[in-house]
Amino acid sequence: MEDIINIARELIKRDDIEAIIGYEKGRAPFQTVPFFARTPEDCDKLIMNSLCVNNLVSYINQFSGKVAIFVKPCDAKALVGLLQEHQIEREKLHIIGINCQGALNPKKLRNAIKGRMVKDWSINGDKIKVYYESGEEEFNIKDFLLDKCPACDTRTPPIYDELLGDEIKTADLPELLARVKELEKLPAAEKQQYWNEHFERCLRCYACVKICPLCYCERCFVENASPQWIDKSNNLKSNKAFHLIRAYHLAGRCIDCGECDRACPMDIPLRELNLKMRKSVEEHFNYVPGKDIDVPPPLSTFKKEDPQDFIR
């Protein structure tokens, strides 16, 4: 933690840096929240641990000047996407890379403590220790990882100006697309029912849209009134249209940070939709978004030799 604070304190002294985007501790047990340090004193509040879950890159354009940003691999992958799509100016950024061995699901942890009042918590190695009003309890980190984490092959940010620690390589990961393949095997009617049950719950609060680092359209299709692409009412038909159009729009762009999953108050497994699109794009174009800034995204690139026989 001291590393983070020292780096931040040095950076904020620089005239060209307006703010440092990172995390501070939230009020809830196991909660961290996005934090913007503007003074050396602010920097002392910065934290970095496996409960830092929010994707921070959406906040970059809130600032007019140059910012320094702490990025986990998920944030960095989103950053790669945004830089490729010219949404962020590279010169406006100082990127501090943070390795990640998996992030924790704060809600899952909160459920595990069964409503007991938590005084404090700390993370040491692969354990998280919870201090109650009386007594303490230790949990294994690996039991509380976010769904996206176990199969993630990016443990070191793909882009950074400085990296804390050494690059981490992965091996023997569980299969990322296992769940998608499982769903693909379901008969159409069951698949339909599975998604209908989820989409029926959708509130259309658009938390998934607004939290998504790659959802940056100035005017989202759902907001358009003329023409109105989908009904305002949250009926199943419109909810389904909304989620499917969104998934298509993220095809070849979603970097699987899972923020939509986390943000959805109604627990709709949106990541599964996006992973399905990822699988298709990988199969057809041999491309995985967010990995390498120098590999152009296939769906926004034109080549003369692109196959055209599907155009009739």
Next chain:
Amino acid sequence: MELILKKEKLKEFLEQLSKNYEIIAPVKEGELINFKSVKDFTKVVMTYQKSIKSPKEFLFPQCEELYKYKFSGKDVEIKPAEVEKKPKAIVGIHPCDAVAIKILDKLFGWDYKDELYFERRNNTLLISITCNTPDWSCFCTSVEGTPYDADGTDIHFTDTGETYYIEGKSEKGKQILQDNNNLFTEAKKEDKDKVEKIKKEIMEQVPVKFDIKKVTENMDCIFDSKLWDRISVKCIHCGACAYLCPTCHCFDINDEGNYEEGKRIRCWDACMFGHFTKMAGGHNPREDEKTRYRQRIFHKFNYYIKNFDTISCVGCGRCIAECPAGMDLVKTLQLIEKGAEHE
């Protein structure tokens, strides 16, 4: 009127009640607790931490039809919407959500008496339950509420472990208890004492977080404070807070249909959305997060008092617990409590 219902008799009580009422009660959906129309009463979860949505949607649905229209030649035929006639009983509502309904009543009965809302409202029985599992985000005690006092409901339950302690509140509620008196036994003094003890214990779990009088006093001189810039940066302007809030009531009116026929509907809207105040000509008086977030706080803790003599927040904490960006209303109100000079 205080009675005792053995827990195993709850199902029977709800079955009796369902002869005259559609039962709306909390059930488990995956990890979520949600109010649903229930037929299988074994699924009802009376003791729960927090339902993801408040049951306000059963009085004020997220989308509802106002009328249908149909063109024939130059004429237009209009058919007003009808509200479902069968009375509803909302069972297991927490005191915060019950108080919220009283707050909504004021708005919907203001300059125009909202017929659709009151048709449902007058046809709905409220059976509340003491909230004995408050969580970290709860702050009802800071906004003049308690986890056990559900003013304005018809019947109130308290889970005492093996039994429910039941209080008849309204005449209608008392009559229902009377009609089913074979299911209950009279509460004794020790039952009453036990409930008092439970209340005291729960109150300790929801400590007062700020002085609401000071907060509302300070609101008038904080409109132009720099505080709003700082605290609103995190907000991602989604509508999760407003849609989960038991007192938020803003709606938008739209038409859905084709050239021949259609319906006019009203749907929830949220002041955090960028297009909420966007006008036909393109001007948007609340263009940034700051003005939108400030509006939300002012509406709840200033304008609502001026219009209806009450704040429009019951401390349920949903907006805090579910905010994907970690916005924290309690922290905001604590800052306002300190006043603008501490910005």
